Amino acid sequence: MAAACRLCYSASDIDAIREAIDDQSAARMIGKVLKLGHLSVLEHASFTFAIEGISRACSHQLVRHRIASFSQQSQRYVKMSECEFMLPPSIQERPEAVERFNGLMDDLQAEYNALLEDGVAAEDARYVLPNAAETKVIMTANARSLLNFLELRLCTRAQWEIRELAGLMLDKVREVAPNVFKNAGPTCDTKGYCPEGEMSCGRISNQ
Amino acid sequence: MAAACRLCYSASDIDAIREAIDDQSAARMIGKVLKLGHLSVLEHASFTFAIEGISRACSHQLVRHRIASFSQQSQRYVKMSECEFMLPPSIQERPEAVERFNGLMDDLQAEYNALLEDGVAAEDARYVLPNAAETKVIMTANARSLLNFLELRLCTRAQWEIRELAGLMLDKVREVAPNVFKNAGPTCDTKGYCPEGEMSCGRISNQ
Amino acid sequence: MAAACRLCYSASDIDAIREAIDDQSAARMIGKVLKLGHLSVLEHASFTFAIEGISRACSHQLVRHRIASFSQQSQRYVKMSECEFMLPPSIQERPEAVERFNGLMDDLQAEYNALLEDGVAAEDARYVLPNAAETKVIMTANARSLLNFLELRLCTRAQWEIRELAGLMLDKVREVAPNVFKNAGPTCDTKGYCPEGEMSCGRISNQ
Amino acid sequence: MAAACRLCYSASDIDAIREAIDDQSAARMIGKVLKLGHLSVLEHASFTFAIEGISRACSHQLVRHRIASFSQQSQRYVKMSECEFMLPPSIQERPEAVERFNGLMDDLQAEYNALLEDGVAAEDARYVLPNAAETKVIMTANARSLLNFLELRLCTRAQWEIRELAGLMLDKVREVAPNVFKNAGPTCDTKGYCPEGEMSCGRISNQ
Numbered sequence: 019m020a021a022a023c024r025l026c027y028s029a030s031d032i033d034a035i036r037e038a039i040d041d042q043s044a045a046r047m048i049g050k051v052l053k054l055g056h057l058s059v060l061e062h063a064s065f066t067f068a069i070e071g072i073s074r075a076c077s078h079q080l081v082r083h084r085i086a087s088f089s090q091q092s093q094r095y096v097k098m099s100e101c102e103f104m105l106p107p108s109i110q111e112r113p114e115a116v117e118r119f120n121g122l123m124d125d126l127q128a129e130y131n132a133l134l135e136d137g138v139a140a141e142d143a144r145y146v147l148p149n150a151a152e153t154k155v156i157m158t159a160n161a162r163s164l165l166n167f168l169e170l171r172l173c174t175r176a177q178w179e180i181r182e183l184a185g186l187m188l189d190k191v192r193e194v195a196p197n198v199f200k201n202a203g204p205t206c207d208t209k210g211y212c213p214e215g216e217m218s219c220g221r222i223s224n225q
Numbered sequence: 226m227a228a229a230c231r232l233c234y235s236a237s238d239i240d241a242i243r244e245a246i247d248d249q250s251a252a253r254m255i256g257k258v259l260k261l262g263h264l265s266v267l268e269h270a271s272f273t274f275a276i277e278g279i280s281r282a283c284s285h286q287l288v289r290h291r292i293a294s295f296s297q298q299s300q301r302y303v304k305m306s307e308c309e310f311m312l313p314p315s316i317q318e319r320p321e322a323v324e325r326f327n328g329l330m331d332d333l334q335a336e337y338n339a340l341l342e343d344g345v346a347a348e349d350a351r352y353v354l355p356n357a358a359e360t361k362v363i364m365t366a367n368a369r370s371l372l373n374f375l376e377l378r379l380c381t382r383a384q385w386e387i388r389e390l391a392g393l394m395l396d397k398v399r400e401v402a403p404n405v406f407k408n409a410g411p412t413c414d415t416k417g418y419c420p421e422g423e424m425s426c427g428r429i430s431n432q
Numbered sequence: 433m434a435a436a437c438r439l440c441y442s443a444s445d446i447d448a449i450r451e452a453i454d455d456q457s458a459a460r461m462i463g464k465v466l467k468l469g470h471l472s473v474l475e476h477a478s479f480t481f482a483i484e485g486i487s488r489a490c491s492h493q494l495v496r497h498r499i500a501s502f503s504q505q506s507q508r509y510v511k512m513s514e515c516e517f518m519l520p521p522s523i524q525e526r527p528e529a530v531e532r533f534n535g536l537m538d539d540l541q542a543e544y545n546a547l548l549e550d551g552v553a554a555e556d557a558r559y560v561l562p563n564a565a566e567t568k569v570i571m572t573a574n575a576r577s578l579l580n581f582l583e584l585r586l587c588t589r590a591q592w593e594i595r596e597l598a599g600l601m602l603d604k605v606r607e608v609a610p611n612v613f614k615n616a617g618p619t620c621d622t623k624g625y626c627p628e629g630e631m632s633c634g635r636i637s638n639q
Numbered sequence: 640m641a642a643a644c645r646l647c648y649s650a651s652d653i654d655a656i657r658e659a660i661d662d663q664s665a666a667r668m669i670g671k672v673l674k675l676g677h678l679s680v681l682e683h684a685s686f687t688f689a690i691e692g693i694s695r696a697c698s699h700q701l702v703r704h705r706i707a708s709f710s711q712q713s714q715r716y717v718k719m720s721e722c723e724f725m726l727p728p729s730i731q732e733r734p735e736a737v738e739r740f741n742g743l744m745d746d747l748q749a750e751y752n753a754l755l756e757d758g759v760a761a762e763d764a765r766y767v768l769p770n771a772a773e774t775k776v777i778m779t780a781n782a783r784s785l786l787n788f789l790e791l792r793l794c795t796r797a798q799w800e801i802r803e804l805a806g807l808m809l810d811k812v813r814e815v816a817p818n819v820f821k822n823a824g825p826t827c828d829t830k831g832y833c834p835e836g837e838m839s840c841g842r843i844s845n846q
Contacts, residue, residue, distance in 0.1 A: 021689075022710035022777040029717050032689040032775060055627040061708035062779045064685050068642075068653040075300075075352055078281070084291040087682035087781065089643035093282075093356070094384060096650050106349035115343055122336050122353060129329050136322055141384055142313035145282055145357040146329060149300070154653060156643040158683045160708065160779075177301060177348055213469040228482075229503035229570040236510050239482040239568060262834040268501035269572045271478050275435075275446040294475035294574065296436035303443050361446060363436040365476045367501065367572075420676040489714075489766055492695070498705040507696075507770070508798060520763035529757055536750050536767060543743050550736055555798055556727035559696060559771040560743055563714070591715060591762055 019161070019198070020044035022059040023051055048197040060161040060198060065191055067157045069183065073104035075149035076179040083167050086159035093151075094141035099131055102152035107178065123150065161198050164191065173204040174219040226368070226405070227251035229266040230258055255404040267368040267405060272398055274364045276390065280311035282356035283386040290374050293366035300358075301348035306338055309359035314385065330357065368405050371398065380411040381426040433575070433612070434458035436473040437465055462611040474575040474612060479605055481571045483597065487518035489563035490593040497581050500573035507565075508555035513545055516566035521592065537564065575612050578605065587618040588633040640782070640819070641665035643680040644672055669818040681782040681819060686812055688778045690804065694725035696770035697800040704788050707780035714772075715762035720752055723773035728799065744771065782819050785812065794825040795840040 021036045024047065028035055039047075051059055072080075081088050103123045109115045126146055133143035159167065164187075170176065171184035192199045206212050206222045228243045231254065235242055246254075258266055279287075288295050310330045316322045333353055340350035366374065371394075377383065378391035399406045413419050413429045435450045438461065442449055453461075465473055486494075495502050517537045523529045540560055547557035573581065578601075584590065585598035606613045620626050620636045642657045645668065649656055660668075672680055693701075695714075702709050724744045730736045747767055754764035780788065785808075791797065792805035813820045827833050827843045 025710055025775060025777055026713045027716045028712070029719075032691060032777065036689075050629075053627075054629050054631070058708065059710050062687050062710070062777065064779075064781075066683050068657075070653060073352065074285070074356075078285055078288075081285075081289060082295070087679065088289070089646050089680050089683070091649070092647045095648050098650075104352065106345075106352055108345050108349045109340065109352070112343055112345070115340060115345065118336060118339070119353065122332060125329060125332065126355070129325060132325065133316065133322060136319055138313075138315050138319070138322065142315045145280065145311065145313055145316070146326065146355050148333070148353050148355050149281075150352040154646060156646055156653065156683065158685075158781075160685075213467075215464075215468050217468070232503050232568060232570055233506045234509045235505070236512075239484060239570065243482075257836075260834075261836050261838070265501065266503050269480050269503070269570065271572075271574075273476050275450075277446060294472065296439055296473050296476070298442070299440045302441045305443075361439060363439055363446065363476065365478075365574075367478075420674075422671075422675050424675070487766065488699070488770075492699055492702075495699075495703060496709070502703070518766065520759075520766050522759050522763045523754065523766070526757055526759070529754060529759065532750060532753070533767065536746060539743060539746065540769070543739055546739070547730065547736060550733055552727075552729050552733070552736065556729045559694065559725065559727055559730070560740065560769050562747070562767050562769050563695075564766040 019059050019062050020047045022062050023047045045197045052201070057162045057165070060165065063195065064158055064160040065164060067187060069155045069157060072153060072183060073149055073179060074151050074153050076183060077153045077155055079177065079180050080155065080157065083159070083163065085163040086157060089156045091154040093144040093147065097134065097140050098144065098147060098151065101127060101147065103148065103150040104152060104179065105150070161195065165202055168202045169204055169208070174221060175214055175217065226266050226269050227254045229269050230254045252404045259408070264369045264372070267372065270402065271365055271367040272371060274394060276362045276364060278359060279390060280356055280386060281358050281360050283390060284360045284362055286384065286387050287362065287364065290366070290370065292370040293364060296363045298361040300351040300354065304341065304347050305351065305354060305358065308334060308354065310355065310357040311359060311386065368402065372409055375409045376411055376415065381428060382421060382424065433473050433476050434461045436476050437461045459611045466615070471576045471579070474579065477609065478572055478574040479578060481601060483569045483571060486567060486597060487563055487593060488565050488567050490597060491567045491569055493591065493594050494569065494571065497573070497577065499577040500571060503570045505568040507558040507561065511548065511554050512558065512561060512565065515541060515561065517562065517564040518566060518593065519564070575609065579616055582616045583618055583622065588635060589628055589631065640680050640683050641668045643683050644668045666818045673822070678783045678786070681786065684816065685779055685781040686785060688808055690776045690778060692773060693804060694770055694800060695772050695774050697804060698774045698776055700798065700801050701776065701778065704780070704784065706784040707778060710777045712775040714765040714768065718755065718761050719765065719768060719772065722748060722768065724769065724771040725773060725800065782816065786823055789823045790825055790829070795842060796835055796838065
């Protein structure tokens with residue numbers, strides 16, 4: 019990324035450019051492109067995530083990020099005979115609701131299995147599976163797209179599950195690329211303003 | 226599209242190019258780019274669809290087409306208190322299964338409503354909603370991307386619901402842009418071969 | 433665009449949504465998505481431009497916008513035997529430089545023609561053609577991508593020729609879609625800040 | 640890539656999937672997705688190239704591949720006071736043309752330098768630089784996009800310079816990812832047909 023950054027403004031060969039870059043100058047250059055918003059050089063690095071234990075509600079939001087690549091466990095081809103179900107915290111804190119929720123998931127699973135036994139294909143039996151059903155995804159995105167993803171999904175207005183996922187992803191990429199991701203997050207943290215207007219969470223005052 | 230096609234190979238001004246094109250020459254040029262696979266000129270026309278009465282199972286496949294734009298009814302913000310549920314034909318033809326399916330949908334809807342009454346937000350109550358739940362989408366795609374969509378989703382191996390949707394979409398675009406879409410469809414129809422290998426439906430033999 | 437905007441938050445059918453929208457409510461909704469940065473609904477409208485009288489220096493920048501479609505007059509296939517050449521204002525204001533520039537363009541054109549006469553193909557003869565050589569492009573982009581293009585290319589730090597082009601394009605789209613484009617432009621005008629840091633032109637102070 | 644491939648069809652955890660894959664099964668799976676055209680899993684691997692010694696004629700074609708990332712030496716910011724010029728083979732084999740070509744390049748370089756001395760900015764002086772001018776690019780693309788690039792640009796109908804570049808890139812990626820790239824190339828080699836119709840080079844007969 020740093021070499022790509024320097025190439026744009028240099029008459030040197032790429033080998034010479036790469037040799038002249040050390041950790042410190044790389045950090046300085048990455049810091050500068052982040053500040054100026056010249057983010058295209060960040061596209062040269064990409065990151066692949068193995069994601070499990072998320073709901074289909076969450077994955078439906080995840081795959082809406084179009085500058086990224088996804089391979090998802092298929093409900094058409096994989097028989098979900100022992101499906102896990104994700105429980106939202108707001109339900110978890112209501113014991114009666116939890117009991118009803120779990121009972122319902124048992125009924126759904128039983129009906130799914132019954133449909134398979136009746137000879138219905140998995141791709142049709144899945145119509146009874148809920149948004150809570152667990153799914154697995156392998157996702158790849160470049161650093162620029164990932165910063166955009168983190169900006170949107172770490173906002174307090176993002177849905178709790180994808181926000182939690184985004185937090186875990188940020189922890190991972192910060193370890194391997196701290197220069198790029200140390201300040202990643204919603205615009206209130208990174209740029210000092212909130213675009214959400216009347217829907218703002220109020221973390222920062224707006225003008 | 227025809228003007229864009231001619232521009233690449235002409236020394237004329239664009240106005241002169243446009244004036245020289247009539248319906249017949251446009252049809253001939255579009256036919257030629259389709260045959261040669263020089264599809265980029267088809268990107269200059271785009272089509273917008275109002276899609277209703279599809280399941281979330283179907284929309285999850287739909288939004289995976291990344292060279293397209295989607296606005297979808299949000300289960301986070303819209304209360305699905307009177308949700309419609311899509312019934313797969315393979316279940317429909319099994320009367321007992323239909324009865325169980327409908328009963329289950331009633332239970333799901335009741336639980337969804339109960340969660341809302343308990344004070345759970347719609348974005349969390351929706352975890353109990355099934356893939357069968359109806360959704361609405363406004364989708365825009367250019368002609369090139371649309372041809373690719375139709376090629377993949379009109380294949381007999383595509384899932385029945387998105388295949389049905391693709392068929393309806395093709396009917397609509399054929400009306401307004403017959404030159405582009407008259408031969409759209411799976412590769413067995415358009416190119417005389419099947420890429421699906423051992424998973425082929427066998428419509429055409431695949432030496 | 434307004435219907436797509438409303439669909440996300442409404443339980444109504446799309447027909448009912450469209451009927452309920454009038455010019456005033458559409459303007460209000462578009463204004464709101466622009467303010468909140470919820471720009472995806474703007475992807476449903478796209479705009480096609482016939483662009484002539486720009487240099488290859490300009491088109492090389494233009495085609496770097498990847499969320500857009502381009503059909504360009506080909507120097508491989510079109511014989512540029514009577515090429516126009518774009519003269520930068522900074523050269524135009526130096527009479528001696530203009531004379532030398534014009535002489536050089538005559539030499540280039542003569543050599544190009546000589547190479548063709550020698551039997552060299554147009555695709556190789558063009559190696560002597562300069563960045564100043566005129567080109568023609570048909571370009572299509574959706575409103576969201578176009579706003580991004582205008583933000584970047586109407587900045588005073590953009591190169592003069594593409595900035596001039598962006599200004600002409602903005603005039604055109606403002607006529608047909610004033611709600612979307614009335615406030616389009618660089619961030620200093622639209623958002624009150626400049627991301628260019630030490631390279632800022634100073635139009636607005638950058639605390 | 641192999642893990643992503645298997646995930647779609649498996650009920651296992653991703654760790655278990657990865658452990659179960661060895662070199663042989665990975666090769667088999669990659670071979671299968673290539674044959675079936677299920678190429679999305681190939682997007683999880685990306686490749687970055689340092690490209691030098693190509694002309695601006697070549698780079699103008701290169702950057703038209705939109706599913707890729709480019710950082711290019713800028714003629715706006717870098718002073719090309721000692722520019723290299725690429726000589727097409729068809730000119731090289733005509734000694735008189737070479738002499739004229741070289742003379743012209745000397746004149747162009749002299750005028751470029753004179754403009755800089757006159758106080759004209761590099762971004763305007765470059766209008767006299769020819770398509771032959773050397774440029775440098777750092778390019779990143781994922782394996783799927785790269786296969787598409789190689790298919791188009793290794794065709795005998797592609798322009799000689801980008802075809803040469805594509806050949807060198809293929810050599811490099813074949814070394815590190817032979818399973819993916821061992822059969823990369825134009826459709827005549829990989830799929831046994833030519834889409835170019837009447838413009839076909841005739842390498843294979845096109846009944």
